[in-house]
Amino acid sequence: MTDPISPPELIWAESVEHWSGSAxxxxxxxxxxxxxxxxxxxxxxxxxxxxxxxxxxxxxSALSAGIFYFGGGTEAQRAAGYEDTSDAMFDFLMAxxxxxxxxxxxxxxxxxxxxxxxxxxxxxxxxxxxxxxxxVIAPTDDCLASTGNEKVWPYHGIAxxxxxxxxxxxxxxxxxxxxxxxxxxxxxxxGVRVASDSRVNALIGDAxxxxxxxxxxxSDGQKYFRARRGVILAAGAFGMNREMLDHYxxxxxxxxxxxxxxxNDGDAIRLGLSAGAALRSMGGIIATASYYPxxxxxxxxxxxxxxxxxxxxxxxxxxxxxxxxxxxxxVAYLIVDSETFAYPEVSRAQHRFVDGWETVPEMEQGLxxxxxxxxxxxxxxxxxxxxxEDPLYHKHADWLQPLDKPPYAAFExxxxxxxxYYITLGGMATDADARVLGVDxxxxxxLFAAGAxxxxxxxxxxxxxxxxxxxxxxxxxxxxxxxxxxxNGEG
Ligand SMILES: Cc1cc2nc3c(=O)[nH]c(=O)nc-3n(C[C@H](O)[C@H](O)[C@H](O)COP(=O)(O)OP(=O)(O)OC[C@H]3O[C@@H](n4cnc5c(N)ncnc54)[C@H](O)[C@@H]3O)c2cc1C
Numbered sequence: 001m002t003d004p005i006s007p008p009e010l011i012w013a014e015s016v017e018h019w020s021g022s023a024x025x026x027x028x029x030x031x032x033x034x035x036x037x038x039x040x041x042x043x044x045x046x047x048x049x050x051x052x053x054x055x056x057x058x059x060x061s062a063l064s065a066g067i068f069y070f071g072g073g074t075e076a077q078r079a080a081g082y083e084d085t086s087d088a089m090f091d092f093l094m095a096x097x098x099x100x101x102x103x104x105x106x107x108x109x110x111x112x113x114x115x116x117x118x119x120x121x122x123x124x125x126x127x128x129x130x131x132x133x134x135x136v137i138a139p140t141d142d143c144l145a146s147t148g149n150e151k152v153w154p155y156h157g158i159a160x161x162x163x164x165x166x167x168x169x170x171x172x173x174x175x176x177x178x179x180x181x182x183x184x185x186x187x188x189x190x191g192v193r194v195a196s197d198s199r200v201n202a203l204i205g206d207a208x209x210x211x212x213x214x215x216x217x218x219s220d221g222q223k224y225f226r227a228r229r230g231v232i233l234a235a236g237a238f239g240m241n242r243e244m245l246d247h248y249x250x251x252x253x254x255x256x257x258x259x260x261x262x263x264n265d266g267d268a269i270r271l272g273l274s275a276g277a278a279l280r281s282m283g284g285i286i287a288t289a290s291y292y293p294x295x296x297x298x299x300x301x302x303x304x305x306x307x308x309x310x311x312x313x314x315x316x317x318x319x320x321x322x323x324x325x326x327x328x329x330x331v332a333y334l335i336v337d338s339e340t341f342a343y344p345e346v347s348r349a350q351h352r353f354v355d356g357w358e359t360v361p362e363m364e365q366g367l368x369x370x371x372x373x374x375x376x377x378x379x380x381x382x383x384x385x386x387x388x389e390d391p392l393y394h395k396h397a398d399w400l401q402p403l404d405k406p407p408y409a410a411f412e413x414x415x416x417x418x419x420x421y422y423i424t425l426g427g428m429a430t431d432a433d434a435r436v437l438g439v440d441x442x443x444x445x446x447l448f449a450a451g452a453x454x455x456x457x458x459x460x461x462x463x464x465x466x467x468x469x470x471x472x473x474x475x476x477x478x479x480x481x482x483x484x485x486x487x488n489g490e491g
Pocket of ligand 1: 028029030033034053054056057058059061062063064065067068198199200235236259261263264267268450451452466469470
């Protein structure tokens with residue numbers, strides 16, 4: 001599986017001489033999508049075998065911060081005083097994410113409260129705390145936080161904003177491991193079988209065009225596993241596959257660093273291709289190097305190498321990251337004055353302090369911006385901010401304050417001089433029933449998928465909100481499990 005364009009072979013079932021094992025439902029990959037799929041399929045009465053390439057379950061899910069995007073009035077939201085509705089959540093997601101399948105988003109929103117409760121019932125710990133600050137990952141163990149663009153123009157006018165990031169109860173980062181521990185224990189208690197150290201490298205189809213099994217490489221050779229009802233692909237993202245990235249996301253700067261595990265190299269997507277799967281939004285990437293916290297930096301402005309603003313500075317950091325990626329040379333500076341000055345706290349982002357200057361013309365010259373450009377930009381911005389307005393990008397009044405107290409300072413946010421890390425958002429096209437769709441838009445018989453190997457709700461960094469991977473991966477993993485368990489050889 002070295003060529004990113006050509007998929008692996010699709011093996012014909014008739015050619016298989018010996019089946020090493022079988023199950024009603026085969027699940028490929030034991031991250032959060034696979035674990036949720038396996039649990040639900042087994043509980044639906046199916047005999048399940050999870051086939052995992054690593055020596056144990058967890059995947060990138062176990063590395064994650066453990067933030068799930070849920071809404072519609074979860075207990076955590078109600079405890080914090082928010083009367084969120086699934087309609088508001090739907091309206092926001094449809095307006096902001098570019099999701100192509102409204103039915104899929106509707107289903108996610110309508111089942112969001114129940115999905116939060118389901119995770120808790122599996123032992124995934126969440127408390128009822130609310131972190132009100134603006135952070136990449138809340139430093140506390142509080143559950144609820146705003147993790148998207150809900151309060152950013154124009155979305156706050158389209159749907160009533162509510163915080164929808166639900167973080168596993170762990171201080172700061174690392175909640176994903178707690179979530180995966182709980183789900184793996186639940187799978188063990190349910191009797192889910194797992195074959196680890198087994199890399200699935202081909203799908204098996206029958207004469208009717210149905211996917212009926214997989215081939216996996218184990219230490220003693222190639223093995224063939226038959227699926228009586230369905231195969232679920234849940235083998236994760238492709239961010240670690242440089243050839244696939246160069247092909248599908250050629251504008252991603254080389255300096256960006258992928259987040260994930262080595263096995264996030266696109267196997268599931270290429271397996272899906274072998275069965276004729278359609279792919280969606282393969283160039284969709286969220287790349288980020290947040291300049292906040294501290295929050296006061298949001299009162300600064302971001303300018304490109306023309307000395308012009310280009311984004312509302314109160315945007316979610318992934319939206320800002322994509323906006324910077326779209327600037328000439330991916331160059332950007334954060335401009336602050338003496339009242340708003342602070343050092344960015346996300347040390348990993350490595351935003352360089354450029355210098356301090358007594359006047360705006362000196363700063364303009366120091367940053368090698370076109371003469372007069374920054375002076376104009378700041379004068380316009382300060383005039384609006386003085387009235388609590390930002391006619392250009394509609395930054396919320398909470399963050400508007402004229403930048404007119406020297407000395408001034410700049411931090412560099414350019415891709416080439418910062419540490420941007422990313423995850424991929426594109427993958428197979430699936431429907432609201434987690435069925436993999438072919439290029440003709442029709443479901444591929446016997447094949448289901450969920451998690452980071454599918455294109456789900458967020459299509460790119462501008463529309464992403466923290467939690468929009470784990471949330472849909474966990475929910476549509478379950479949907480895949482239920483539907484694969486009920487598949488009867490006809491669909
Ligand atoms: C550091 C970090 C922090 C993150 N934080 C968040 C967050 O807070 N909220 C959020 O929503 N998202 C977050 N994400 C993204 C999120 O973690 C992933 O999108 C999500 O976990 C994907 O789940 P998955 O089950 O699809 O894939 P994974 O969890 O990656 O699981 C896939 C599994 O498939 C296995 N596999 C791969 N190839 C094969 C093969 N050929 N055969 C068999 N098995 C195979 C892998 O070994 C792996 O175990 C974060 C990601 C990272 C890396």
